[in-house]
Structures are given as C-alpha cells and as structure tokens.
Amino acid sequence: MSVEASPRNHVSLLTGLWPQTDVQRVAVAGSATVAEQVLAAAGRCGIYVLSFYDGQLYVGQAVNVVSRFNDHRKTYSDIAELHFWRVPHEDLDDFEQHAIRALQAEGFLLRNVIHAAGRLGASDLDTIVSPEEQQQWLSSALSDHAGDEVRVDRAQVRIANHGRFERAMADPRMTAVLPAIRRYLAWTIPHPRRTEFSRWTISAVPDTNKNVFPRLLTITLHSLETLFVYAPFEEQHRTIFELNVDMATMQRHWPDADDLYDAFGAVLAREGLYRVRPGVLGLAVEGARNFMRLLDVRGVAEAARRLNLDMIRKGAALQWKSHSFGLCDLLLEPPVEDTRQDPMRRGLTADSLGDLPRAKHFYRVAAEAGRPEAAFRLGDLLTELRDDEQAAIWYGRAEQDGYHGVRRGPDFGNTYGLMERGKHSAQDGDTSAAVDLYQRAIASGSTEAYAELGLLLEEQGDAAGAEMAYQRSGEAGHGLGWFYLAAIRNQEGNAEQAEALYRKAVTAGYLGALIYIGLMQQERGEDDLAEANFRKAAKARYPYAEFLLGNIAALRDDRTAAVKHYNRAIKWGNTDGLVGLGQLLEADGDQDGAEAHYRQAADAGNPGGFVNLAMLYALRHDDERAEAYCREAVDAGYPDAYADLGDMLHDEGYPEAAEHYYRLADD
Structure with a gap:
C-alpha cells in the first residue's frame, strides 16, 4: 500500500514542525556510505525517517544513526531514502512521538513498532506467521483449537517461574479461570502455540499491585498487558478480569456505550491510556463465567484480535523472563472432556x-x-x-412436564458492572442514575449495594432511608451495613449500641470494624485489648490499624517499631503514616525533616498534614502561614484545626496566641 503524497512531502511537513533543526538527506545507494555522509564530528544523535519504495515510512530515534541504519538494512531490503535531523539526546522521545503523530494525521502509513496505532507495515512477525496467515486468521471463524504446532521451551525460564506457577495452581479460583483463559488465547491470539514466548507471555501471580490488588495472572503482548485477573487484597475470593481491546472496532459495533451496557450489564467499559498503543478500550467483568460471556458479546473478540495482532507486530515479548510455561502447558493443550457424562x-x-x-x-x-x-x-x-x-x-x-424452578432475575451475574457504574455515577453527581443502578444490583443479589445505597441516601440527608438500607445490608450478611449503622449510633453518642454494631460487623466479616472497637477501648483505658484489635485489623491489611500501632509504639519510645508501622501504613496507601513519621522527626528536633513529611501528607489531602504544618509555623511565630494551613485543614474536613492549634500553644506557654486561635475557632 502506498500513500498518495509524494515521498518528499513528509520532509516538508517535519521541517515545518522543526524550523530550528536542519535536515540532511542521506542517499542509501551509490558509492558513498551512510557513515561517509553522516560524519561523527557533526553528530549522529537525532531523529531519522526511512522512506520505502512502496511509499511507507519509518520514524525512529538513534544515538548513532549510522549503526541504527545498518540494523534496519538487515530487516528491510526496500529502503529508498534516509532523512536525518540532529536532536539532543534528552529530546529524542518528544521529537519521535511528535513526528509519528503528525505523519499519521496526514495519512502516511508507518512501519513503526511503538507509538503508531492500527495495522502496521512490515514486521519481523512475518518470519513467524506469514502476512497471508495473519490476514486469514484475522477474518477466520472463532475456534477453541489453539493449533498443533510444536511449542518452544526454555528450561531456565520454566524453572525460574515454577514456584509462582505452583502458587497460582494452589488458588481455588484457577479451576474456573483456566477454561476462560484457554478460550481467550485460542480466540484472540494468532497461532498462540507458535507465537508463545517470542510474542506473548503469561505471568503467574506477578508482583504488580500486590499490596492492594494482587493478580492471579497477566497476559502481555509485546509491552501491553492485554488481560489480567485480580481481586482486592481483602476480597481474595473474587476474580475480576480486565480485558483490553481495540476501541475503534468496539465503537463500530457499539457507538453508544449505553447500548453495550443494555446488552451486557455485567461489563464496565473505560478508555485505557497507554503510551505504547493509543485507542485502547478496557472491559472489566467479575468472574470467569462473565468473562466467557464477554467474549461472546458482538465485536469483543474481533476487537481483541485487532489489538492483539497490532501488538505482536510491534515487536518481541518484553516480559519473557516471567513467562509461565507451566500455565501454558495447561492452557495450550486441548482439554480432556469426559464424554461419558449425560x-x-x-x-x-x-x-x-x-x-x-x-x-x-x-x-x-x-x-x-x-x-x-x-x-x-x-x-x-x-x-x-x-x-x-x-x-x-x-x-x-x-x-x-411438572418442573417449576426459580427463574433468574434480569440482572443475574451483572452485580459487578452495576456496582461499579453506580459508584461512577455517584462520583459524577448523577444521584438518580446511581440509585437506580444500586437498586438493580440489590435485585441481582448484592448485599454490598444496600450499604452503598445507604451512603448515597445519607449524603442526601435521608437519614431514615440510609438506616433502613444499612439494616438490610447487615441482615443480609454484609458487614458494611452494620459498620455504617454503628457509625451513625456513634455520632449520636450511643457508644454502647455503636460498639455492639461494630462487633456485628466483625462477625459478618468486616474486620475494619476492629479498629473502631479498639479506639473505644482506648478511651476506656483498655489499652491491651485495643492493641490486640489493632493487630488483628493490621493482619487483615487495614492500613489505619498500622498507623495506630505506630502511635502505640511511639508512646512506648520504641522508635524502630513505630517507624516500621508508619512505613507499612504508607506502603498500603494511608498518609497518616507520613504524619506519624513527621512527629517522630519533630520530637528529635529535625524540624526540616518533619516539615517535609507533613507537606507530603498535606499534598495528598491529609488534614493531619495541614494541622501539623500549622503547628510548626505557629511555633515559629509565622501566624500568617499557620492560619493558612488551619484553613486548609478545615477545608480538608477537620473542623477542629483552630482549636487544636490553640490547645497546643496554650500547652507550650503562649496563652495570648492560643486565645487568638480559640477566637478563630469560635468564628
């Protein structure tokens, strides 16, 4: 395929973009070599464009364009011309991406392997799967047969990743996951046995987001994760599938996302932003059953094929070191089916x-x-x-014939999609849509949806409706319902009933309520019981519990333990740990170090960061900054900032300054 514009038009386009940079035309045939034309003394670092006889282009960056051209000549036999712009090393990425996007916008067909979207030109994939085979596969019927080619094997890689394979297989979720992944590979990756390891890889229990959303597996084509399976850390019984597909293909089938949701309410669709490949749509569902159903939705397998072919044409698999040959043994061999079953x-x-x-x-x-x-x-x-x-x-x-069963509801299996869309609608301020989605999730069997609906009603001021929703959530077996109901009783001052409800939440499986039981025990002086509950909550990966354990260690002057707990809280996403570390440094006299930690916490929106910065500046008699940080703390949701600052100044022996902040608190 050639472009209609003459081969020189791309030079004029880029020269217009970069008037500050001279272009050099380099002949690739004739007596003078490229090295003789691009002298080392003049500089060989920059952006180059190869022109091919069919009108296609290749844009690249090189620290040494001569050696890079020699590499290209081994791959391409139809290079017609080379143009070169000298660019500083630190600007190479920006110039390269700018050139690729500008040329694509003008309709030039590029053979690039990184930033270009859509079907690429010549690729070294062609030596593994011929262009004819690629085209035939792209339009072929879906088949569960993964092929019968001989698979590659690498003993060292197999051995290195065997431990992770065993961990994956010990997970009870794998029984349902494997058939779904087997179908994905057979349907959406061209000749998966032939292209395994060289073009695509699968990682068993990778470390990605392991402290928050640990993964069961990840499939990567070239450098893009096209499918991964994970669950929130505290809900490891769940299996959420995140699938990446080509957005343009999906939009041909589903121009309006609402139509997709109406046809398959279990899915959550959102744009994926990836440097390596523009135009990616992410599709998320919960459960292997829903993932299998997703692959049957019109356009999904086609869009996955389009993206996957584009990606493996971009280059070799970059995650080969983590490839699990053990998983592929199970996924690429035909499953044995017991045909004797009725x-x-x-x-x-x-x-x-x-x-x-x-x-x-x-x-x-x-x-x-x-x-x-x-x-x-x-x-x-x-x-x-x-x-x-x-x-x-x-x-x-x-x-x-006498059989009367209980029919499934219209939203059977759609709970995850409904819940996630409900949360997004609530965040966007579309309350009526959120309420409708939560109610549909309730009808589909979600007990969590009652709790989310209660939060929404409470925000709207419907206290009675909120309490009813929390009550139903708790009675249906979801601990969050009892937890939110306990918070209401606590705010009302009914500590006894609040604690009883917190204990119900723990019994129902919400271990975060242990933290609040512990705080109530601390108020009564039951420090040992409180610490025990904080430790149970920390073991369940609740980061605020780690912060509280850090505070206990700090009061005992056990700095090592305090730092350990604060850092663990930070690692798990709780910025209170930064405040705790700052207070340790301030107690040691390191005000600069303390300020840096408080500022990090404040930048993350933590009210404690603002309050402690206010106290720090108040002690330096910088009232203007102290008041400003108090206002920030109030805006961040801590209304007692002025009063706390007044108390601190009073305790430090500055009663007049304290009185100033007490007046601000009253105002």
Missing part, C-alpha cells in the same frame, strides 16, 4: 463456566430426551441471552 450434566458444567453456546446445546439435547429440568435451564439461559420468546416456549415445556 448431556444435562455437561450442560450444567458449561453453564457454570460461561460457555453458554455449549450449555444451550446440551440443555436442548437433554430436554428433547425428556428432562424437564433441562428445558427449564434452557429457558433460563435464553432469558439471559435476551431471547424471551424462545425462553417462554422452554419454560412452558418444563412446567407442562
């Missing part, structure tokens, strides 16, 4: 895994063989697939 059981198995076309087939076989439950299950499945007319027929057959 169709009903095979249908139930396929249904549980999310392989709905297969489940539909076996349910139909069993129903036609006289199994009324199979007819009902088929009706239920057709309801889920929005085929109400056919569903009614099979429901009727089941009831006619």
Whole structure:
C-alpha cells in the first residue's frame, strides 16, 4: 500500500514542525556510505525517517544513526531514502512521538513498532506467521483449537517461574479461570502455540499491585498487558478480569456505550491510556463465567484480535523472563472432556463456566430426551441471552412436564458492572442514575449495594432511608451495613449500641470494624485489648490499624517499631503514616525533616498534614502561614484545626496566641 503524497512531502511537513533543526538527506545507494555522509564530528544523535519504495515510512530515534541504519538494512531490503535531523539526546522521545503523530494525521502509513496505532507495515512477525496467515486468521471463524504446532521451551525460564506457577495452581479460583483463559488465547491470539514466548507471555501471580490488588495472572503482548485477573487484597475470593481491546472496532459495533451496557450489564467499559498503543478500550467483568460471556458479546473478540495482532507486530515479548510455561502447558493443550457424562450434566458444567453456546446445546439435547429440568435451564439461559420468546416456549415445556424452578432475575451475574457504574455515577453527581443502578444490583443479589445505597441516601440527608438500607445490608450478611449503622449510633453518642454494631460487623466479616472497637477501648483505658484489635485489623491489611500501632509504639519510645508501622501504613496507601513519621522527626528536633513529611501528607489531602504544618509555623511565630494551613485543614474536613492549634500553644506557654486561635475557632 502506498500513500498518495509524494515521498518528499513528509520532509516538508517535519521541517515545518522543526524550523530550528536542519535536515540532511542521506542517499542509501551509490558509492558513498551512510557513515561517509553522516560524519561523527557533526553528530549522529537525532531523529531519522526511512522512506520505502512502496511509499511507507519509518520514524525512529538513534544515538548513532549510522549503526541504527545498518540494523534496519538487515530487516528491510526496500529502503529508498534516509532523512536525518540532529536532536539532543534528552529530546529524542518528544521529537519521535511528535513526528509519528503528525505523519499519521496526514495519512502516511508507518512501519513503526511503538507509538503508531492500527495495522502496521512490515514486521519481523512475518518470519513467524506469514502476512497471508495473519490476514486469514484475522477474518477466520472463532475456534477453541489453539493449533498443533510444536511449542518452544526454555528450561531456565520454566524453572525460574515454577514456584509462582505452583502458587497460582494452589488458588481455588484457577479451576474456573483456566477454561476462560484457554478460550481467550485460542480466540484472540494468532497461532498462540507458535507465537508463545517470542510474542506473548503469561505471568503467574506477578508482583504488580500486590499490596492492594494482587493478580492471579497477566497476559502481555509485546509491552501491553492485554488481560489480567485480580481481586482486592481483602476480597481474595473474587476474580475480576480486565480485558483490553481495540476501541475503534468496539465503537463500530457499539457507538453508544449505553447500548453495550443494555446488552451486557455485567461489563464496565473505560478508555485505557497507554503510551505504547493509543485507542485502547478496557472491559472489566467479575468472574470467569462473565468473562466467557464477554467474549461472546458482538465485536469483543474481533476487537481483541485487532489489538492483539497490532501488538505482536510491534515487536518481541518484553516480559519473557516471567513467562509461565507451566500455565501454558495447561492452557495450550486441548482439554480432556469426559464424554461419558449425560448431556444435562455437561450442560450444567458449561453453564457454570460461561460457555453458554455449549450449555444451550446440551440443555436442548437433554430436554428433547425428556428432562424437564433441562428445558427449564434452557429457558433460563435464553432469558439471559435476551431471547424471551424462545425462553417462554422452554419454560412452558418444563412446567407442562411438572418442573417449576426459580427463574433468574434480569440482572443475574451483572452485580459487578452495576456496582461499579453506580459508584461512577455517584462520583459524577448523577444521584438518580446511581440509585437506580444500586437498586438493580440489590435485585441481582448484592448485599454490598444496600450499604452503598445507604451512603448515597445519607449524603442526601435521608437519614431514615440510609438506616433502613444499612439494616438490610447487615441482615443480609454484609458487614458494611452494620459498620455504617454503628457509625451513625456513634455520632449520636450511643457508644454502647455503636460498639455492639461494630462487633456485628466483625462477625459478618468486616474486620475494619476492629479498629473502631479498639479506639473505644482506648478511651476506656483498655489499652491491651485495643492493641490486640489493632493487630488483628493490621493482619487483615487495614492500613489505619498500622498507623495506630505506630502511635502505640511511639508512646512506648520504641522508635524502630513505630517507624516500621508508619512505613507499612504508607506502603498500603494511608498518609497518616507520613504524619506519624513527621512527629517522630519533630520530637528529635529535625524540624526540616518533619516539615517535609507533613507537606507530603498535606499534598495528598491529609488534614493531619495541614494541622501539623500549622503547628510548626505557629511555633515559629509565622501566624500568617499557620492560619493558612488551619484553613486548609478545615477545608480538608477537620473542623477542629483552630482549636487544636490553640490547645497546643496554650500547652507550650503562649496563652495570648492560643486565645487568638480559640477566637478563630469560635468564628
């Protein structure tokens, strides 16, 4: 494919963008070599553009353009011309990206492998999978067959990652996850057995976000994570699949995201911003069953194929050191299926895994063989697939033969998508949409949705409605309901009932309530009991508990333990730890170090950071800054900042200054 513009037009375009930089045309054929034309004394660091005989271009950066050109000549036999702009080393990235985007905007076809989007030109993938095979694969029917090519193996990499493979396989979630990942590889990666390790890799239990959202596995093509499975640290029973696909392909099928949500309410869609590949759409669902269903949604597999082919054409797999050959042994070999099982059981198995076309087939076989439950299950499945007319027929057959089951609700399996969209709507201020989504999530069986709905109602001033929602959440078995109800009782001054509700929250599984039980115990002087509860909460990875343990250690003058707990709180995302470290430094007389930590906390929006900065400046008699930081603390949600500063100054022996801040507090 060639561009309509003449080969020289790209030179004029870039020269216009960079008037401060001279361009050098370098002949690539003839008696003079590139090295003879681009002299070392003049500088060889800069941006170059290769022109090919078919009109395509390649934009690159090089510290030494001569050696880089020699590398290209080994790959490309059709280089027609080279143009070179001398650019300082520190500016190479910006100039390269600027050139690529400008040329793409003008319609030039690039063979680049990093910043360009869409189908690329020549690629060394062509030596592994021919261009004809790539085109055939891109338009071929979806198949669960991953191919029968001989797979590559690397003993050292296999051995190095075997421990992580064993950790992954010890996770009970893997039973459901493996079939879903097997289908993803077979459907969306070209010749996955042939391109394994060289072009794509899978990492078992990688360290990415391990302290917050630890992953079960990650699939990477070239340098882009196209699929990963994770769960919040405190909810490791969950499995959330994050899939990246080509946005333009999805928009052809679903121009309006609301239509996608209406067709498949379990999904959450959001734009992914990646330097290596523009135009990426992220699709998230919870559970392997929903991920299998997602791959069946119109356009999804096509969009995943489009992105994946683009990525493996960009270059070799960059995460090869973490590749799990053990996982691929399970994923790329055809699964053994017990064909002796009766169709009903095979249908139930396929249904549980999310392989709905297969489940539909076996349910139909069993129903036609006289199994009324199979007819009902088929009706239920057709309801889920929005085929109400056919569903009614099979429901009727089941009831006619005496089987009356409980039908799934219209939002069966959609809880994650509904909850996440509800949270986004609430953050965007669209309260009515958030309420509707939470109510639908409640109907789908979510007990957490009651708690989220209660928060929304409480913010709106509907105290009675909020309490009702919290009560229902707690009674349905979700600890957050009891926790939020306890917070209301605590604010009302009913400490006894609040503590009882906090204990109910713990019993229901919300261990964060241990922190508040501990704080109440501290107020009563039950320090040992409080510390024990803080330690239980810290073991469950609640960072505020680590901060409180740091405070206890600081009061005991155990600086080593205090620093350990504060740093752990910071590592887990709690900026109170910065305040604690600052107070340790201030006690040691290191006011500059203390100020730096308080400022970090304040920059993160922590009221304690502002208050401690105010106190620091008040002691330096810089009232203007002290008052400013107090105002910041109040704005950040700490209304007692002025009073606390007054108390501190009074204790330090400055009663007149203290009185000034008490008056500000009263105002």
